[in-house]
Amino acid sequence: xxxxxxxxxxxxxxxxxxxxxxxxxxxxxxxxxxxxxxxxxxxxxxxxxxxxxxxxxxxxxxxxxxxxxxxxxxxxxxxxxxxxxxxxxxxxxxxxxxxxxxxxxxxxxxxxxxxxxxxxxxxxxxxxxxxxxxxxxxxxxxxxxxxxxxxxxxxxxxxxxxxxxxxxxxxxxxxxxxxxxxxxxxxxxxxxxxxxxxxxxxxxxxxxxxxxxxxxxxxxxxxxxxxxxxxxxxxxxxxxxxxxxxxxxxxxxxxxxxxxxxxxxxxxxxxxxxxxxxxxxxxxxxxxxxxxxxxxxxxxxxxxxxxxxxxxxxxxxxxxxxxxxxxxxxxxxxxxxxxxxxxxxxxxxxxxxxxxxxxxxxxxx
Amino acid sequence: xxxxxxxxxxxxxxxxxxxxxxxxxxxxxxxxxxxxxxxxxxxxxxxxxxxxxxxxxxxxxxxxxxxxxxxxxxxxxxxxxxxxxxxxxxxxxxxxxxxxxxxxxxxxxxxxxxxxxxxxxxxxxxxxxxxxxxxxxxxxxxxxxxxxxxxxxxxxxxxxxxxxxxxxxxxxxxxxxxxxxxxxxxxxxxxxxxxxxxxxxxxxxxxxxxxxxxxxxxxxxxxxxxxxxxxxxxxxxxxxxxxxxxxxxxxxxxxxxxxxxxxxxxxxxxxxxxxxxxxxxx
Numbered sequence: 087x088x089x090x091x092x093x094x095x096x097x098x099x100x101x102x103x104x105x106x107x108x109x110x111x112x113x114x115x116x117x118x119x120x121x122x123x124x125x126x127x128x129x130x131x132x133x134x135x136x137x138x139x140x141x142x143x144x145x146x147x148x149x150x151x152x153x154x155x156x157x158x159x160x161x162x163x164x165x166x167x168x169x170x171x172x173x174x175x176x177x178x179x180x181x182x183x184x185x186x187x188x189x190x191x192x193x194x195x196x197x198x199x200x201x202x203x204x205x206x207x208x209x210x211x212x213x214x215x216x217x218x219x220x221x222x223x224x225x226x227x228x229x230x231x232x233x234x235x236x237x238x239x240x241x242x243x244x245x246x247x248x249x250x251x252x253x254x255x256x257x258x259x260x261x262x263x264x265x266x267x268x269x270x271x272x273x274x275x276x277x278x279x280x281x282x283x284x285x286x287x288x289x290x291x292x293x294x295x296x297x298x299x300x301x302x303x304x305x306x307x308x309x310x311x312x313x314x315x316x317x318x319x320x321x322x323x324x325x326x327x328x329x330x331x332x333x334x335x336x337x338x339x340x341x342x343x344x345x346x347x348x349x350x351x352x353x354x355x356x357x358x359x360x361x362x363x364x365x366x367x368x369x370x371x372x373x374x375x376x377x378x379x380x381x382x383x384x385x386x387x388x389x390x391x392x393x394x395x396x397x398x399x400x401x402x403x404x405x406x407x408x409x410x411x412x413x414x415x416x417x418x419x420x421x422x423x424x425x426x427x428x429x430x431x432x433x434x435x436x437x438x439x440x441x442x443x444x445x446x447x448x449x450x451x
Numbered sequence: 452x453x454x455x456x457x458x459x460x461x462x463x464x465x466x467x468x469x470x471x472x473x474x475x476x477x478x479x480x481x482x483x484x485x486x487x488x489x490x491x492x493x494x495x496x497x498x499x500x501x502x503x504x505x506x507x508x509x510x511x512x513x514x515x516x517x518x519x520x521x522x523x524x525x526x527x528x529x530x531x532x533x534x535x536x537x538x539x540x541x542x543x544x545x546x547x548x549x550x551x552x553x554x555x556x557x558x559x560x561x562x563x564x565x566x567x568x569x570x571x572x573x574x575x576x577x578x579x580x581x582x583x584x585x586x587x588x589x590x591x592x593x594x595x596x597x598x599x600x601x602x603x604x605x606x607x608x609x610x611x612x613x614x615x616x617x618x619x620x621x622x623x624x625x626x627x628x629x630x631x632x633x634x635x636x637x638x639x640x641x642x643x644x645x646x647x648x649x650x651x652x653x654x655x656x657x658x659x660x661x662x663x664x665x666x667x668x669x670x671x672x673x674x675x676x677x678x679x680x681x682x683x684x685x686x687x688x689x690x691x692x693x694x695x696x697x698x699x700x701x702x703x704x705x706x707x708x709x710x711x712x713x714x715x716x717x718x719x720x721x722x723x724x725x726x727x728x729x730x731x732x733x
Contacts, residue, residue: 095530162495169491170457268486268661271589397587407496407659411576414497417528421521421558421717424703425620425639428685433614 109154123147132335132364133157137405138164139265139284141334141363158286162406169265178319178328179258182338183238187314189365192242194307194342200239205313207367242310243340243357252309252342252355271397278380278400279373283361285403287369293393294375302379302391305344306358313337313365337362341374348386356385460507460540466490470508470663474654477665482627483595484578489661499532500658502555502574506536509570509654510553515543517551522559522700522717529557546720558621560642562699562721565651567668573636575657578664580624580634600632603675611680620685626673627666635672641684641700646672689714694725 110117124131124147134146138161146164153159189205192198204210246252261276269281282290297303315335319328339360347353358378360370380396382389392398402408458464466488473487492500510516516536520529524546532555533544545551548563555572565571577583581591584602594600603624610617617623623640627633635646636655646653646666653666666672676682690697693715699722701714716722 095525095534098527098530098534162491165491166493170461170463172463265491266488268488270486397589401588406491410496410498410500411659412497413495414576417498417557418521418526419558419637420702421639421700422621422637424701424717425641425685427703428687429618429620432616433618436615 109152118151120144120147120151123150129365130155130157130160132362132366133287133369134160134164135363136366136369137161137284137286138168140164140168141332158405158409162409165406175320175323177331178321180316180318180336182312182316182336183241183244185239185312185314185316185336185338187239187312189314190239190310190312192308192310194242194246194309198242198310199245200237206365239312241312241340243342246309246342246355250354253345253357255357255359269400271400272383273396273400275377275381275384278396279359279361279377281400281403282373282376285373286405286408287366287372289403289405289408290372290376291368293379293399294372296391297375297379297393302382302389302394304356304358304375304378304387306375306378307342308371309340309342309357311337311339311367311370313367335364337364337366337370339367339370339374341371341378343378345385356381457539460510460536461493462490462504462507467508470504473663474505474508474665477654477663478652478667480631481666481670482631482633482664484657484662484664486661487663489658492658494531494535496659497576498528499555499557499574501656501660501663502557502572502658503532503535503656504658505572505654505656505663506553506555507540509572510536510540510542512541514552515545515550516540517545517548517554517720518556519554519559519561519718519720520557521702522561523719525719547724548720558637558639559700559717560638560645562716562718563724564645565649567650569651571649571651571653573638573653573655575634575636575655575662576659578634578655578657578660578662580632595631598630603632607675607677611677617676617680617682623682624675626675628670629673632675633664633666633672639685639700640674640682643672643674643682644684648672687714691716691722694722696722696725 124143127150130150131143131146134149134157135141135143138146138149140146145167146160149160149163150157152163187203189207190200190203192202243252247254256275259274259276261274261280264277264280264284269277273281313335315333317330318332318334320331321328341358341360342355343358345354345356356378358374360373360377362369362373376393376399379391379393380399382394389395460467469488473485477483477485489501489504492503494500494503506516516533518524518529518533520526523529536542537544548554548561549566551569553570553572554561555574557574560571579588579591581594581603584606585591585594594602607617610619619640621639622634622637623643625633625635625643625646635643648669648671649666650668652668655664657663674682685700687701689701691699691701692713696716699716699718702717704713704715705711706713
């Protein structure tokens with residue numbers, strides 16, 4: 087009887103052992119290496135790095151392995167590690183026009199300077215299961231041209247902007263670090279973007295989708311999506327000038343949206359912005375849609391839809407928070423439940439007493 | 452953990468300092484929710500990350516830590532958090548309420564009266580007492596600032612109108628020091644009177660919501676009620692099956708397929724002490 091809640095310590099130890107055993111699976115099947123995860127489950131690694139806010143492929147691969155492929159668990163693992171790391175300072179803003187793009191498309195123009203570069207994408211595949219992948223085999227390498235690292239790829243948005251058709255990007259605004267400071271509302275756009283970048287891909291996807299179905303529509307066009315390698319620069323205090331400290335893969339989405347204009351501003355196009363580590367077009371696009379939707383107030387649009395509701399979106403976008411709080415319902419709640427039992431029993435007893443009294447009164451008449 | 456991987460008590464010293472500043476502010480303004488830069492902890496949100504951060508910020512090697520969940524020292528979450536601090540803070544742990552200098556708790560206040568110098572750290576899921584009445588933080592902060600608490604009184608009144616009584620069993624709202632309405636965290640209302648003018652310091656940590664609040668020792672904490680519907684706590688017809696207590700909060704267990712019930716103390720330390728020390732039972 088009482089034993090049911092005793093012995094927690096040993097039971098937990100056994101649970102951990104079982105989990106480790108389950109993680110390894112059938113010992114006759116070769117164990118996954120981090121290199122395999124990095125190379126062959128690269129998009130999973132990208133997502134974990136993005137939502138884990140930590141660009142480190144091997145750590146993300148380790149997290150995925152440890153989490154047995156549960157990406158939200160992997161994101162959690164990576165974040166819990168990240169939070170212990172010392173901060174040296176802020177890097178300079180990425181210059182994505184200096185990107186060595188593997189893919190770059192614009193849906194607003196048939197052709198753009200630098201061309202449409204399709205790159206590796208599922209967009210043009212037929213979703214037929216490829217049974218040849220069920221067995222191991224030699225896969226021929228794809229022919230590639232040498233990357234032109236000398237030229238910069240002008241952003242489509244910049245070209246529109248010169249004409250005054252598109253609003254300029256916001257001025258450099260120092261942003262707070264959401265992982266160090268609590269979210270305060272109303273939030274600045276940099277803080278919102280930070281929140282969205284860490285936000286759950288599925289949540290942002292559904293919200294972005296909802297804007298397309300009329301819940302806060304803002305008539306989006308993909309001004310440009312680009313994916314490739316950009317240098318990261320940092321100014322160490324003791325040097326006083328910028329040095330390149332890394333090259334990272336990012337996906338950037340510049341969404342172009344209609345805007346009717348206001349008292350002071352003639353009609354022009356506005357921007358929604360999305361950026362994700364690695365190759366994550368779905369995430370970057372969804373982020374751009376939601377970013378634009380959240381600018382409703384700034385652009386004097388009526389904010390009536392969930393995706394335009396800053397507090398609703400920002401408070402619920404984080405999957406590590408959401409996952410923890412939803413799943414905490416598994417923790418024992420028997421004390422609260424006991425309180426509820428006592429209350430509900432008392433309420434029911436009162437109802438029953440009233441009913442009996444009513445029956446007696448009726449019989450007496 | 453002395454291998455240098457993590458700092459003492461897991462959090463780095465800057466973070467602890469930031470949390471201590473938030474705690475000091477919280478103590479200075481009893482019942483006020485102080486935003487703080489909550490960190491990602493190696494335990495999931497909703498499982499005590501706020502309480503753990505508060506404990507990590509205040510604990511030292513001389514402390515003795517007790518961790519309870521549902522009043523019990525041996526529930527999974529309590530075991531997990533106690534193990535965490537035994538490991539990262541090399542701290543002595545105990546199950547005895549009176550021996551502990553820091554008690555981290557989820558959902559209960561110990562039955563054994565606390566004394567001066569003890570600190571009770573609560574794990575808080577939703578720090579905002581008005582949240583279920585007004586989901587927007589931007590609104591509720593204003594309501595607190597203006598002491599505009601009509602919405603809470605109306606909700607309690609509606610409960611009386613509908614059910615003939617205030618049908619709130621846990622997380623029963625309190626007024627702290629006559630100024631701020633505060634969520635006592637999801638403790639049963641049975642425990643609310645223990646918060647009032649307690650000699651111990653009460654610290655409340657909400658990790659996911661990034662808020663810390665506090666009730667300093669001997670601060671008045673009043674459970675909200677009406678003159679004609681005074682606050683009352685849960686009572687049981689049964690007494691504890693193990694120690695015979697009639698005064699403690701009882702857990703109900705289903706012991707056979709026919710639904711036979713057994714009632715025992717929720718506070719395992721209290722119950723055990725009463726059984727092993729006959730004088731404690733008197």
